[in-house]
Every structure is written in C-alpha cells, then in structure tokens.
Amino acid sequence: MASVDSPKMDFTKFHNTIDGKLTTTPTTRHGINPANKEALAEVPVSTQAEVDSAVAAARVAFKKWSKTTFDERSKALHAFADGLNNYKEEFAHLLVTEQGKPLFQAKGEIDMAVNFLKELSSLELPEEVLEDTEERKILGRYLPLGVVGGIVPWNYPVLLACGKIASSIYTGNTVIIKPSPFTPYCSLKLGELGLQYFPPGVFQVLSGGDDLGPMMTIHPGLDKISFTGSSETGKKVMESCSKTLKRVTLELGGNDAAIVCEDVDIEAIIPKVALVSFFCSSQICMMIKRLYVHEKIYDQFRDALVKHTEALKSGEGHTPDVFFGPIQNNMQYEKVKSLMEAINKEGVKPALGGKVEESKGYFITPTIIDNPPETSRIVTEEPFGPVLPLLKWSDEDDVIARANDTKMGLGASVWSKDLVRAERMARQLEAGGIWINSHFDVSPRVPVGGHKWSGIGSEFGVNGLKGYCNLQSLWLWKK
Numbered sequence: 374m375a376s377v378d379s380p381k382m383d384f385t386k387f388h389n390t391i392d393g394k395l396t397t398t399p400t401t402r403h404g405i406n407p408a409n410k411e412a413l414a415e416v417p418v419s420t421q422a423e424v425d426s427a428v429a430a431a432r433v434a435f436k437k438w439s440k441t442t443f444d445e446r447s448k449a450l451h452a453f454a455d456g457l458n459n460y461k462e463e464f465a466h467l468l469v470t471e472q473g474k475p476l477f478q479a480k481g482e483i484d485m486a487v488n489f490l491k492e493l494s495s496l497e498l499p500e501e502v503l504e505d506t507e508e509r510k511i512l513g514r515y516l517p518l519g520v521v522g523g524i525v526p527w528n529y530p531v532l533l534a535c536g537k538i539a540s541s542i543y544t545g546n547t548v549i550i551k552p553s554p555f556t557p558y559c560s561l562k563l564g565e566l567g568l569q570y571f572p573p574g575v576f577q578v579l580s581g582g583d584d585l586g587p588m589m590t591i592h593p594g595l596d597k598i599s600f601t602g603s604s605e606t607g608k609k610v611m612e613s614c615s616k617t618l619k620r621v622t623l624e625l626g627g628n629d630a631a632i633v634c635e636d637v638d639i640e641a642i643i644p645k646v647a648l649v650s651f652f653c654s655s656q657i658c659m660m661i662k663r664l665y666v667h668e669k670i671y672d673q674f675r676d677a678l679v680k681h682t683e684a685l686k687s688g689e690g691h692t693p694d695v696f697f698g699p700i701q702n703n704m705q706y707e708k709v710k711s712l713m714e715a716i717n718k719e720g721v722k723p724a725l726g727g728k729v730e731e732s733k734g735y736f737i738t739p740t741i742i743d744n745p746p747e748t749s750r751i752v753t754e755e756p757f758g759p760v761l762p763l764l765k766w767s768d769e770d771d772v773i774a775r776a777n778d779t780k781m782g783l784g785a786s787v788w789s790k791d792l793v794r795a796e797r798m799a800r801q802l803e804a805g806g807i808w809i810n811s812h813f814d815v816s817p818r819v820p821v822g823g824h825k826w827s828g829i830g831s832e833f834g835v836n837g838l839k840g841y842c843n844l845q846s847l848w849l850w851k852k
Contacts, residue, residue: 382565384463387416387557389423389580390564392430393573398423402582404555407473407699407706408689408734416557419581421588427577428594431520431547434574439517439545446543447494453570454490457483457535460566464559468531469690471558473698473735474653476690486535489833492817493539498838503846510849515842517545518620519596522589524610525560526602527553527701528656534560536817536832537599538567538576544841549595550578551585555702586610593617597841600624604781604826611829622830622840625823627658627783628755630776631812632766632798633674634789635667642788642810643677649812651682651739654697655759656705658827659784659806659813662755665772668765675743675763679725682739689734699735700758706735709758712750713740716760721745724763747775755781769798777803782824786812805831 388395401415417423438446457464461483468479501513523537534550541548552560557580564578579585590598590613597620600610604625614621631646650661666674687697700706710729717727726740742751742762751762766772776785786808789795795809805822808814815821815833822831830840 382460382463382562384467384562385414387414387561387580388565389417389419389561390568390576390578391423391427392577393568395565395568396423402554404471404557405702406470406734407701410734413471413558416561416580419579419585423579423581424585424588424592425594427549427579428520428592430574431549431577432574432594434572435517435519435547438542438547438572438575441545443498443543446545449570450490450494450539450543453538453567454487456566456569457490457563458487460562461487464531464562466691467562468559469698471556472527472530473701474690475695475698478653478698479690482529482532486532489532489817490535490539493536493833493838494543496543496818496835496838498544498835498842500847508850508852510851512847512849514845514847515544515839516845518841518843519546520594521546521548521597521599521841522592522595523548523550524586524589524598524600524602525550525552527555528653528658530556531559531563533601534563538563540599540832540838540841542571542576544838546597546841547575548577549589550576551589552578552580554580554582554585587613590614590619591616595619597621599832599841601832607828620840622832622837623828624821624832625658625783625826625828626755626757626781627804627823627827628662628753628779628781629659629784629786629804629812630663630665630779630802631661631786631788632772632776633664633666633670634787634791634794635669636790637670637788638790639670639674639677643674643681645811646788647678647681647685650761651685651697651759652813654700654737655761656701656757657813658755659815661761661786661812663752663776664761664763665766665776666763668767671744671763671765675724675741678763679741682741683725685739687736687739697736697739697759700737701735703735705757706737709737709756709760712754712756712758712760713737715750716740716742716745719745719749721749721751726760747778753779773798773801777801780826783827784808784812786810
C-alpha cells in the first residue's frame with residue numbers, strides 16, 4: 374500500500390524498474406513524438422544483464438507472492454489502479470505525446486486501464502470439483518506458472534500493459550513488462566508507480582531496442598510470454614518460446630469484416646461505423662477493416678460515410694476537437710504509404726482521400742476506397758491506418774464466404790434491424806469476437822482471442838486468467 378508521503382512522480386525522467394529500484398543503463402535511446410517527429414526523453418536500453426537481473430528478482434519474489442491469497446493480490450491491484458487514476462492527467466498527456474492519439478482517446482485508455490485492473494482482479498478462479506463420490510473427491514486447481522513476460526504493442530501501451538499486469542499478478546505470478554521501443558514512456562512510469570504497491574520483483578519494467586523481446590522469449594527463467602502484436606512477429610515469438618516450452622498467449626492482427634444489411638437506419642449507424650473504423654487512426658487490431666454494404670443502399674451509405682468522415686478533424690492530439698492523430702511511427706507510416714501507392718497503381722477509386730499529404734508528422738489523410746476488387750491489397754491486407762475499403766454485396770451466403778476468406782479471424786460484425794437474420798449471419802462468421810449492431814465492444818470479463826492467424830489462447834475474463842495458470846488435478850481419496 375502506498376504511503377501518504379510517497380514522493381510525487383516526475384514525468385520527465387524515465388528508468389527501468391528492477392527488484393524494487395529505479396535503474397538506468399550506460400546506453401540510452403529516445404522515442405519520437407509522431408505528431409512532429411521531435412525527440413522525446415532518453416530511456417534505458419536494456420541488455421542481457423538487465424534481463425538476467427530482472428528474471429532473478431522475479432523468481433525470488435515468486436516464491437512468496439505465489440503463496441499470497443487472491444484477496445491480498447486483488448487489494449494490491451486495486452490500490453495500484455487507484456494510484457494510476459490519481460495520475461490520470463499526467464499519464465494521458467504523456468500518452469498523447471508518445472503515441473499520438475487525441476487527448477480524449479488517451480484519457481479513455483487510462484480509464485479503461487483502471488477498470489481492467491480492478492475488474493480482472495475481482496474475478497473468481499476457485500477450485501473446481503470435478504468428481505465427488507463416496508470413494509473420492511477430485512479437484513481442479515489453478516496454480517501460478519512463475520515469471521511472466523508481457524510484450525506490449527505501441528497502439529494501446531497503457532491498457533494492454535495493465536491487462537497483462539493484472540492477469541499475471543492476480544493469479545500469483547510475477548511479471549516483467551517490455552513496452553514497444555516506440556512507446557516506452559507510460560510503461561516505465563507504470564513500473565515506477567508499482568514500486569509503491571508491490572513487493573520488489575513482483576512487477577518490473579524493462580525498456581530496450583528490438584533485441585529485448587528475443588532475449589525474453591528465449592530466456593529459460595521465464596515461464597510464459599503474453600504477446601500482443603502482429604501475426605508475423607507472433608510466429609517468431611512462438612518459435613522462440615518453443616525452445617524452452619514456455620506457455621504463450623498470442624493476441625495478433627486482424628482484418629475484421631463488417632456486413633451492413635439493406636434495412637439499417639443509415640443516418641443512425643454512420644457515426645457508430647465511422648467510430649469503430651477510424652478510432653485511434655484505425656491502429657487497433659479489432660477495428661473494422663473491410664466494410665461490406667448491401668448494394669441496395671451502397672451509394673447512399675458511401676456518401677453519408679464520406680460526409681461524416683471528412684468532417685472529422687486531424688491534428689496533434691492536444692489540439693481541441695481532433696479525432697485523427699498521426700500514425701504512431703515511421704515504420705508503420707511507410708507501410709500505410711506503400712498501401713496507398715498500391716491503391717493508385719491498381720486503379721482503385723477512392724471516395725475520400727487517397728493521397729498522402731506532406732506534413733511535419735506521420736499523418737495519413739483519412740481514405741475510403743470505393744468498391745475495390747476483392748483481390749486488391751487494401752482488402753487482403755490489414756492497413757493499420759485510416760484507409761477503409763467499402764465493398765458491395767447482394768447475396769447473404771456469398772458475403773459470409775467473402776468475409777471469412779482471410780487467414781485472420783479476430784473480430785467481425787453484422788448490422789441489421791432484423792436481429793434474427795443478424796444472429797443467423799453472425800453465427801457463420803469465423804472470428805473470436807462477433808458483434809451485432811456494434812463492433813470493438815470489450816469487457817475485462819469477456820475473453821478476447823483470435824481464430825486462425827489472429828492468435829493463440831485468449832486474454833481477459835476467467836478463461837484468460839486460466840492461461841496464466843497450470844491446471845492441477847488433485848485426487849483426494851476418502852477411504
């Protein structure tokens with residue numbers, strides 16, 4: 374529990390958190406503000422020595438932490454959540470600066486992180502009675518794995534870190550968080566904040582370059598890796614973890630389809646569809662990436678969506694009323710630019726945007742593509758930027774087959790006033806999360822996991838917590 378006289382955190386200096394101490398490294402690096410490409414503060418560049426120290430501290434801490442109760446761990450996580458909420462403004466402004474998202478979206482992420490910390494650590498994971506007869510009683514127990522490595526992406530660095538922190542710590546594990554090199558700042562501050570609420574070694578954060586992740590996935594002292602990121606990197610994570618038979622949870626990319634039926638109230642759903650297509654400049658794995666609109670309403674829907682989208686303001690995240698921030702980093706910016714160039718080469722027609730305008734930051738003009746071929750890159754690839762293809766459909770079986778014709782399977786949705794029809798269609802979609810008349814609704818009590826190339830296992834909910842545990846069958850004989 375934090376002391377009332379705990380010193381106020383300084384949000385201009387950043388350190389690793391190892392064994393209950395703030396540490397730095399001889400070599401440092403810095404992130405980039407994506408809105409203006411200006412250098413941010415220096416952060417540590419962890420080496421094998423820092424990884425070994427953190428793992429050693431985590432293994433020592435695990436011996437005691439694993440023996441605490443769910444109630445004790447829940448109280449610590451709730452206190453940590455309250456501490457994060459006390460620094461909500463500082464974290465939100467730092468998040469805008471390092472990630473680029475508008476301030477209202479950054480504040481929303483902090484609120485979600487606080488909620489997930491509390492809700493995940495309020496779930497029950499009791500022993501299960503598998504059999505109870507006159508002769509014996511068999512219990513199923515969920516025991517902590519050991520040391521968890523949490524590898525966090527750059528799009529939602531606070532929420533996704535806190536999800537891994539809560540799931541690890543609440544189930545009795547210790548955890549080492551590795552933020553993306555593009556967004557290390559908020560995660561490092563989470564580590565510093567955690568010093569007030571957890572024993573040394575229970576929760577640590579290491580900043581580093583591209584080589585830090587492989588150091589963790591191959592390390593024999595880690596028992597699980599929870600990774601959120603691209604499918605291609607996820608394959609490498611899984612391959613590396615196989616060397617030591619680590620447990621893995623992979624929450625990977627998506628190419629979510631949304632099917633809009635001809636009976637919808639266009640004016641009513643356009644703001645909702647735009648929000649779940651372009652939020653965070655579409656840099657969310659579960660955003661709508663392919664929008665199938667019935668041919669009877671296609672033209673009217675397209676024009677309404679274009680009108681709504683072009684009225685949304687782009688700019689630096691602290692600017693009032695901004696909805697579109699920049700692409701977070703140069704690597705992703707170049708990928709989206711390449712996709713835009715392919716659109717032009719393929720002769721695909723944009724209904725909005727379609728050009729990359731020069732700016733001092735990594736800004737992409739919101740783009741809506743008018744009924745491209747199903748084989749075009751904008752349909753087959755995940756843009757991870759504000760570029761959305763609209764496609765016509767007329768036959769129900771055909772559009773379901775088209776929606777499922779992808780290696781990805783993270784989310785999908787159906788939009789219709791006819792809820793019986795919508796459910797019939799939704800039940801045929803191949804993805805881990807399916808919504809009717811919404812998209813990207815999430816809850817700490819509901820598992821999130823992908824089918825096909827979109828992931829292995831799940832995060833959140835009781836099922837997600839079980840992924841941080843070993844299942845043990847305990848046979849108790851009565852005679």
